[in-house]
Amino acid sequence: MLDYLVIGIFTGAAYGLLAVSFVLVYKGTRIFNLAQGEIGAFGLYFAWVLVESGVPVAVAALAGVALAALTGLTMERLLVRRLVDSTPLAALAATLGAGLTLAYIESIVWGWNIKTFPSPIGTWRWEVGSLTITSTRVAALVVAAIVASGLVVFLRRTRFGLSVQAATSDQVLARLSGVKVDQVRSFVWALGGALAGVAAILLAAVLTFHPLSTTLILVRALTAAMLGGLTSLPGAFVGGLVIGVAESVVISQTGVGGMVDLVIFMIMLGVLILRPGGIFGAQEA
Amino acid sequence: MRRFAPIVWLAILAFVVASCGTRVDRAAYMAELKAGGGYVDTGGYAAGDDPGTGVVDPGAPIDSGSGGGLNPGTGPSTGPSGQPSTVYRGPKVSTKIQGNVVTVGMHVPETGAAPLPTNYKDTLDAIVKYFNTEGKVFGRTLRFVLEDDGYDPQVALAACRKLAGEEPLYVIGHTMPAGQEVCARLFEDRGIPYLMRGTYPEILKGRQLSWFGTCPDDIQGRLLADYVLKHLNGVGKKAAVVFQDDQVSSRDNFVARIKAGGGKIVLVDQSVPRQSDYAATVQKLQDAGAEFVLLSLPPVDAIKLSVQAQGQGYHPTWLGGGTWWNYNMVLESAGMALDGSIVLSPWASIDSAATDEFKQVMRKYAPDITPDDIGLIMWGWANLVREAMVQAGPQLSRDSFVRALNKLRYSKPYWVPISYTATNHRGANSVAVFRADGQAKRWRQISGFVTGF
Numbered sequence: 001m002l003d004y005l006v007i008g009i010f011t012g013a014a015y016g017l018l019a020v021s022f023v024l025v026y027k028g029t030r031i032f033n034l035a036q037g038e039i040g041a042f043g044l045y046f047a048w049v050l051v052e053s054g055v056p057v058a059v060a061a062l063a064g065v066a067l068a069a070l071t072g073l074t075m076e077r078l079l080v081r082r083l084v085d086s087t088p089l090a091a092l093a094a095t096l097g098a099g100l101t102l103a104y105i106e107s108i109v110w111g112w113n114i115k116t117f118p119s120p121i122g123t124w125r126w127e128v129g130s131l132t133i134t135s136t137r138v139a140a141l142v143v144a145a146i147v148a149s150g151l152v153v154f155l156r157r158t159r160f161g162l163s164v165q166a167a168t169s170d171q172v173l174a175r176l177s178g179v180k181v182d183q184v185r186s187f188v189w190a191l192g193g194a195l196a197g198v199a200a201i202l203l204a205a206v207l208t209f210h211p212l213s214t215t216l217i218l219v220r221a222l223t224a225a226m227l228g229g230l231t232s233l234p235g236a237f238v239g240g241l242v243i244g245v246a247e248s249v250v251i252s253q254t255g256v257g258g259m260v261d262l263v264i265f266m267i268m269l270g271v272l273i274l275r276p277g278g279i280f281g282a283q284e285a
Numbered sequence: 286m287r288r289f290a291p292i293v294w295l296a297i298l299a300f301v302v303a304s305c306g307t308r309v310d311r312a313a314y315m316a317e318l319k320a321g322g323g324y325v326d327t328g329g330y331a332a333g334d335d336p337g338t339g340v341v342d343p344g345a346p347i348d349s350g351s352g353g354g355l356n357p358g359t360g361p362s363t364g365p366s367g368q369p370s371t372v373y374r375g376p377k378v379s380t381k382i383q384g385n386v387v388t389v390g391m392h393v394p395e396t397g398a399a400p401l402p403t404n405y406k407d408t409l410d411a412i413v414k415y416f417n418t419e420g421k422v423f424g425r426t427l428r429f430v431l432e433d434d435g436y437d438p439q440v441a442l443a444a445c446r447k448l449a450g451e452e453p454l455y456v457i458g459h460t461m462p463a464g465q466e467v468c469a470r471l472f473e474d475r476g477i478p479y480l481m482r483g484t485y486p487e488i489l490k491g492r493q494l495s496w497f498g499t500c501p502d503d504i505q506g507r508l509l510a511d512y513v514l515k516h517l518n519g520v521g522k523k524a525a526v527v528f529q530d531d532q533v534s535s536r537d538n539f540v541a542r543i544k545a546g547g548g549k550i551v552l553v554d555q556s557v558p559r560q561s562d563y564a565a566t567v568q569k570l571q572d573a574g575a576e577f578v579l580l581s582l583p584p585v586d587a588i589k590l591s592v593q594a595q596g597q598g599y600h601p602t603w604l605g606g607g608t609w610w611n612y613n614m615v616l617e618s619a620g621m622a623l624d625g626s627i628v629l630s631p632w633a634s635i636d637s638a639a640t641d642e643f644k645q646v647m648r649k650y651a652p653d654i655t656p657d658d659i660g661l662i663m664w665g666w667a668n669l670v671r672e673a674m675v676q677a678g679p680q681l682s683r684d685s686f687v688r689a690l691n692k693l694r695y696s697k698p699y700w701v702p703i704s705y706t707a708t709n710h711r712g713a714n715s716v717a718v719f720r721a722d723g724q725a726k727r728w729r730q731i732s733g734f735v736t737g738f
Contacts, residue, residue: 003572007564112400114588114618125598130572132597137564207562208592208618210585217561251565255554 003131004252005245010137012244014203017144018214018221019228019236021195024151025072027168027231028188029080031091035099037218039075040196041211042102043068044204045110048117061120065197071102072193076186099215107211117204136205143202147195148237155233164188220247223268229278238279242267378476378494380684383454387681388428389670390448390456390477392468397436398558398583399461401659402614406431408660411651412667418650422671423679436583438463442471449475454674454686457481457498457666459608461583462488469495478687480670482608483631485534489710496690496710498669499631499701504714505606506538506579508629511738512718513577514546517602517627525552525575525601527566527590529582535606539579551575556586563590564597571599578603584610588619595622607631607701607716613658616726624723629716631701634730635661639698658728665700701734 018037025033047064051057075098083091125134155161166174167184175181199221200214207213221236224243228235243264250260271278391409393401409429417426430451432444441464448456449471455478458465462484472479473494481488483497483505500508513519524543528536540550551573554566567590570578578601580587587610591603603626605611611628613635633639635658643664647656654660674681676689695703703712715736719728 003568004565007568011562011564107396111402112396113402113614114585116592116618116620123596125596127598131568132571132599134596136596206564206593206596208589213561220561247562248565252569255552258555258557261557 001249001252003129004248006131006133008245008248009241010133010141010244011248012224012241013137013141013144013237014199014206014240015217015220015224015243016237016240017140017147017202018196018199018218019224019240020144020148020151020233021192021199022218022221023225023228023230023233023236024195025188025192026225027155027233028164028192029076029185030088030168031080031083031095032088033192034092034096034215034218035075035102036095036192036196037200037214037216037221038099038102038106038212039071039193040068040198040200041106041209041214042071043193043197044117044200044209044214045106047201048110048115048204051118057118057120061201064201065194068197068200069190069194072196073186073190075193076189080185080189081182103211103215110211112210114208114210115204116208117201119205120201134206136202140202140206143198144237144240147198148233151233160184160187220264223264226268227271227279229275232278235279378478378684378687380682383425383681385425386428387422387425387674388430388451388453390430390432390445390451390453391458391666392432392434392441392444392448392456392464393459394436394461395433397434397440397461398585399436400585404654405659405663407651407654408647408656409663409667411647411654412660412664414650415646416667416671420671422674423681425674425681434458434460434464434468436461436464438467441465442467444468445471449477453477454681454683455480455670457670459662459666462502476683478683478690480666480690483711483713486711492710494687496705497712498666498703499608500629500713500716501534501711502606503534503538505629505716506535507542508716508738509535509579509604509606509627510539510542510546510548512627512629513543513602513604514548515738517577519543519577520547521549522576523549523551523574524577524579525550525554525570525573526579526581527554527556527570528579529556529558529586535581536579539581548577556582556590558583558586560586560589563593566590567594567597567599570594570601571597576601580605581609584612584615588615588622591619591622591626600624602627603721604628611719611728613727616721616723616728619723620726621723623721626721628719628721628728630719630728630730631713631716632658632661632665633699633717634658634719634728636727637730643699661699665697668697669695669700669703 022033022036025031025036043064046067047060050060050063079094079098083094119136121139122135125132155164163179164184166177166179167181171181203214203217220243221240224239225236227239227242246263246267247260250263395401395403413427413429430448430453432448434441434444441460445468456472458468458479458481465481465484466488469479469481469488469492473492476494478494480496480498483499483501486501486503489495489497513524526536526539536553540553543550552569552575554569556566580590580603587605594600603623605626605628607629608631611630616623635656640661643661644656647654647660672695673686673689673693676693677685691705691707693703693705701713701715705712715734717730717734718732720731722729
């Protein structure tokens, strides 16, 4: 059982990383961004093209993250600014459309075939008893933990981070206080895109990828974000770990397909009913 | 209003899940089909049916001239497995004589869990150009209409409805079993002949207008087990199965045969379509010590699982049936993760001399395209039905086409031998064996078409 707990933590860290990027955008703009997975995937595909062209993996990965940030920024400029005064449902539909557009661009340019991405940090692994711990999973865990805690510090301790929080809470008051709300929003989307790019690249190194594959994982990440109350970055990360462990343990205990999804959605329903604000919902940032 | 926000998000999440992939409940489909008419239970599949007796040495090298020991006459499928009923309740098949241009429908997955590279259309164009130039049947030309079925039953049904609207002489389907099942029902109702890859035999039950063009899964499950036991020294060794919900006949027959033959089944595990992470499944296989693992999965999931297993340092002998993931593009993605895998195949290796005729046609009609195994599949299907059109004679109609198919004997070096009768639409009961060369990312053919091991 211990093996499966460890596997679950590693898997959950990747879900958590994507969830953190999702929560960051939600906190910054109150938009439920269903395109988050494909923004990251867009950067991933770019990194993959560079690797195929002979560019070193680490350099390609950084370039991919940069493109994901640019994609997030572009989406904010072209789409999100026009949706500021619209209903949440309209914004949601727009991000769903944007995500699917990105996915189909990926499919047309690079096809639906499954692709693999080499690990940016090598392919070493440890054998611990019957358990094999791989470098990519360790990387996902470490990067996710660093990013989540770094973001918390950034949002709570820096002037710009406080501007982000102010803009989120009350845009009018924030403007009157001298906060450049548009600039903050652009920054949040670019950072969210970069984080999604990191998550997509780390996930691809472990799981392989194809158009919409990151969106499929986003469903798990969204559940993790909800466990964290949609606003808590540590909550989203811990939510990812909970989902990952639940998935791993259920798979280890049953041979029935679909049981994992059932259990995950039951966990989510349980949290929504018993703690509607999520596990960490009361504590923002 | 904010109190309802979580419920709204939940509903949206459910929508996203639904849009990302459809879970297939085969039992529900079968129940619906049965209730919907046009489904006649004729006794069904008998688990003990033997696939046949004509055995060719699986270790025999491929004969460049004959395609590796083909024997089209050996052991046509026996027993009542999934045979059409003699009581036919479907619509009358049209006797209207076809015009100078014959429309052929085809649906394959261009998207979903088993996506074909879209350049298969270029190959098909070349094949059609060849037929319409050198291979006309009684002066008629062919027009292929293609639809993407998304490897999803709902998308497949929509695709097949569109194809039916084109008034085709017949339709070919090469996709997931549940997708073929809904299309088989539709075409039976519309009186349109439907040829599909061999999957679970129940699809054929009670249907007069459906035929398998490759070896069905129930036979393949047994053949794979026999291969493990006799050629991979599987007696006393541990085997496992990872399957999805619509491929149970191969799973059941593999498990039964392994157990009966002295092997051990240590794990039977069900995955869901497009499972995101296989780490725990791989750990289960490792913990169980499985040395042979049957992956009764579509290509995307077989690749994901094997790649993750490679990352976790686990590399058993992966096993697969023909038309599941025995495509070169699978090895292009998985590479060394599937190295050494053993799969069955209804077609010869694209690298063998058995496919020379196809390669010659491609050189002539599409010199810029490198012939691949996906193109070979198109070539195999197109020639199978062309043969039936020839047999149907100059008075070609759906009715005469059906009559011709019901007595067709099809034997080509690049395709599994097929033999139909009015009551046997399973057609093929033999397979070739491929072994994966992960380094070269190619399947290597290691036997001719055989009906047993």
